[in-house]
Amino acid sequence: MKGNMKNVPLGQPTVGDEELAAVKAVFESGWLSGAGPACQAFEAEFAAAVGATGAVATSNCGSALHLAQLVLGAGAGDEVIVADYTFPATGHSVMWAGATPVFADVRPDIWTIDPASVEDKITSKTVGIIAVDSFGQPADYDELRAIADRHKLWLIEDAACASGATYHGRPAGSLADVAAFSFHGRKGITAGEGGALVSADASLVAHARKLHTYGISPAITRANSTDLPVPSFDELGYNYRMSDVQAAIMREQLKRMPQLLEARSRAADRYAELLGDVELLTLPIALDDRTHPWQSYVIGLDPSLDRGAVAHLLRERGVGCNFGTYASHVQPLYGDQPDLPVSRRLFDRHLAIPMHANLADDDIEYVATTVRDVVSARETQAA
Template structure:
């Protein structure tokens, strides 16, 4: 039977198991405990922000960020269109309306000109997305936001370890959010984080993520019996201390994990760079790409479904890239965003993870070359 090259794979082992065992000895397994606080401090230092808040997932972090920035009914938030719909959903959760902006054809993040063209009197902010980890054009987006009196938020779900003009992803906007889902560069299976330099936003987000009161850890050293009162309806968006222990180990692994992904990306570029029917992803000179995914663009003459089926038959896992959000029925939109729609139709993600060996990269590259050049893959 053909060995399967997985599309994604976490890098976890004995260190993570030891960290979990250590949490078990403390008796504090639930959320927002000492392990979470230790991870938050380390993560804030890594991304270069004053504050970090560990959350149950990136969707909850997005929702918290939008809430504390003040998005609500009657407002519009401009969102980079080429993204998993959690980004647009999070805007809807606040009662605001997502307005999607078309994206750059090369790095797939929001085109600043399209963002500015989408601004209306109801616009309150810009929610930029870093597709597959490479940061968007934050200097240009910040200038637009400042010009129009808007806030700027970064969906950095895939971006742990990325940089933009020497600055870490997460430090590029008023608020940023990360994902620690199983396919991300660092992972606890699930989880997320909200980061910001603003103490007021961080404090409000921490309150909202524990039903609207201060987490129990803040009352742990009290000499009396404080009874918190609820003056605001919040959520249960806490990350468990078990997951936070895993994330502390993953964060220490980050430099090695990034190096392994970058090596694999360079090998793909060398092995597939001359293939006329495939356009490879690019890394701009002023950014460091964390390569959360490796997504190729197929020539319009190719049938993506056939290509995917043939690759899987050869043991190479693959999938579409991500979504042209404006085309999803949940939003009920009639926008026409041709660049994002074209990417949605032609992108194909091939295996990318930190465990990927050079031999596996060669296996994938050979399969891609054979399949896309086969007459049966043409429309």
């Protein structure tokens, strides 16, 4: 087996000479720090790509989520309803804003926030909703928008994994009052780290831009002044800027995005063909009314399987894997929370297998064959 064993990583960025040339150009420009010319160019290009009026390039998605809530007015005494099945940065961002996260359960089929659960969680303290595009597939924004409007709430799209996704023909990033993206190394387009806040509301974008630079306008706005303007600090801000090195990489990644999405979609289709008849697995689905960018490919394991044993055997055979994401409400930080059974079950049973744009056909076939072999192995049966 070892002689035929491959090493297929869980995730892998697609970068090359174009990104290197872009970084070289930034080095030669002399402006490497945040919110510079490369950031300005990327912000304009990204806003256009996602159907937004404006974008603010940020240090990561968490900082974009925090800024979004600050400019929408969340604060102490407020409650924000958050999709439960997500990396806890979503819930953390609510706490950073001084508000309280209230977790809502998710749909059992596509794992996005359940509008019925949202309705059930609304109280007199609720000010907003944060939906999460689970592994890239958008949530039910028509229903969520109707709920938000009916109760006079704002709506944020956590589009961390959703670059290139669509919902009813509209791009992720244009589906809520504000959206936040991630460019972490496992995302569909990446600079290793980084994020972006986008909105159709120019005033929200301008306010977020001010707050992401300590509460003043970025230095580039004063670079060509003939006098010496000295900014005044009248609002608490943060250092949430993306560097121009990262922005230069992201401009090239944005050009690559159609090809990267196509490669991921092809890999997802092939996994479905190769694993669709395995009774002990539940495969992810993509709904016809939205485009799934396949940031991750997450399978559900039957309760008869020991997930830890499955992961151990897959890794032994060179197949990268990890749990899907978190049921936030069971994390100790958030204290005692009402049980959310769908999210908790997904947290217990999900397993991510390799998904990235560099997967060759033989990589996908090796992963699928190995998964089939491992889930049928006696040592993976739960006690």
